[in-house]
Amino acid sequence: MTKIITISRQFGSGGRTVGRKLAEKLGIPCYDAEIIQKISEKSGYSKEYIEEQSESEAGGLFGSFGTAELYGYSGKLTIWSNQCRIIEELAAQGDCVIVGRCADYVLKNREDIELFKVFIYADTKDRIHRIVHEYGETDVKPEKRLREKDKRRKAYYEVYTDQKFGDPLNYDMCLNTSYLGIEGCADLIAGVYREK
Amino acid sequence: MTKIITISRQFGSGGRTVGRKLAEKLGIPCYDAEIIQKISEKSGYSKEYIEEQSESEAGGLFGSFGTAELYGYSGKLTIWSNQCRIIEELAAQGDCVIVGRCADYVLKNREDIELFKVFIYADTKDRIHRIVHEYGETDVKPEKRLREKDKRRKAYYEVYTDQKFGDPLNYDMCLNTSYLGIEGCADLIAGVYREK
Numbered sequence: 001m002t003k004i005i006t007i008s009r010q011f012g013s014g015g016r017t018v019g020r021k022l023a024e025k026l027g028i029p030c031y032d033a034e035i036i037q038k039i040s041e042k043s044g045y046s047k048e049y050i051e052e053q054s055e056s057e058a059g060g061l062f063g064s065f066g067t068a069e070l071y072g073y074s075g076k077l078t079i080w081s082n083q084c085r086i087i088e089e090l091a092a093q094g095d096c097v098i099v100g101r102c103a104d105y106v107l108k109n110r111e112d113i114e115l116f117k118v119f120i121y122a123d124t125k126d127r128i129h130r131i132v133h134e135y136g137e138t139d140v141k142p143e144k145r146l147r148e149k150d151k152r153r154k155a156y157y158e159v160y161t162d163q164k165f166g167d168p169l170n171y172d173m174c175l176n177t178s179y180l181g182i183e184g185c186a187d188l189i190a191g192v193y194r195e196k
Numbered sequence: 197m198t199k200i201i202t203i204s205r206q207f208g209s210g211g212r213t214v215g216r217k218l219a220e221k222l223g224i225p226c227y228d229a230e231i232i233q234k235i236s237e238k239s240g241y242s243k244e245y246i247e248e249q250s251e252s253e254a255g256g257l258f259g260s261f262g263t264a265e266l267y268g269y270s271g272k273l274t275i276w277s278n279q280c281r282i283i284e285e286l287a288a289q290g291d292c293v294i295v296g297r298c299a300d301y302v303l304k305n306r307e308d309i310e311l312f313k314v315f316i317y318a319d320t321k322d323r324i325h326r327i328v329h330e331y332g333e334t335d336v337k338p339e340k341r342l343r344e345k346d347k348r349r350k351a352y353y354e355v356y357t358d359q360k361f362g363d364p365l366n367y368d369m370c371l372n373t374s375y376l377g378i379e380g381c382a383d384l385i386a387g388v389y390r391e392k
Binding site: 169175 | 375
């Protein structure tokens with residue numbers, strides 16, 4: 001049976017790096033930015049537009065309907081349906097790690113897949129340190145960047161999945177990189193994956 | 197440095213058994229029912245009263261003040277302060293596992309302790325199966341027993357700690373026994389503990 005690990009993650013938690021290291025350890029592909037690239041190819045929307053739309057909090061999928069919102073609504077639906085199809089296609093290619101994109105939700109009822117759903121998070125001080133040192137400083141204070149991104153990611157996940165973002169009950173395992181380290185998290189997940 | 201593992205757990209998740217097996221694997225004591233026993237000895241309240249008070253949702257610690265509530269308030273405070281002292285005393289005796297009793301919160305600012313905070317949860321169907329088969333059937337439907345106990349445990353934790361019960365951010369690791377198994381959870385925690 002195909003074995004797929006999905007990584008949901010807090011912004012600045014290092015979840016993306018955990019996914020990459022994990023895939024290296026297991027010798028399987030890790031899909032992350034590739035998904036945005038593929039949605040762009042299929043839908044015709046630019047990668048920037050897709051990233052912006054798919055983490056936009058403004059009204060969620062079912063916001064109020066002005067003309068601009070109607071356009072946004074249609075765009076979001078196109079992006080979401082392409083995203084679901086691409087995740088299904090990637091899953092059909094065999095064992096892999098998928099970071100973000102609500103893949104845990106998209107694949108959750110597939111009985112032909114052994115799905116291992118992981119949530120990666122971190123202490124606030126470490127998230128701030130990471131976004132400043134890895135993503136660079138901006139005019140906006142890091143605390144505010146975290147708050148805004150958390151709000152958007154939560155709204156995005158909750159609108160599309162009707163599940164609570166970061167609720168352990170949606171996942172098989174939730175790991176704090178502040179305590180366990182990036183490498184430690186990758187090792188733990190790899191260990192469970194190999195035993196299944 | 198003393199290394200202590202605290203296990204917070206959903207009712208019916210098997211968290212108590214995880215704690216016991218974990219302590220056996222590590223050859224260290226596991227404190228659970230002993231804490232209630234010790235509170236009873238120190239405070240003079242019966243074990244039943246302590247269990248009932250400490251998971252009572254009625255008004256929390258700072259409920260409305262009728263005569264009965266005043267008595268309840270004073271009882272709760274006595275129990276809570278004894279509980280904190282007993283947890284501190286147990287921690288002073290060396291490495292151990294502590295199940296429940298908000299020990300994660302009581303010990304969280306102790307710089308002389310290497311604290312490893314774990315949350316154990318499970319899928320609803322498995323929790324129902326466990327409470328019916330391990331704790332026995334009652335007149336109350338298992339779904340209702342789960343809901344009521346969840347509500348009480350959440351209220352208890354949140355009133356005393358001012359933290360959200362079951363929020364991954366309070367813990368270093370959250371494990372789903374439905375996916376990982378009781379033994380699997382104990383092994384994972386023991387592995388991390390040994391590496392620290």
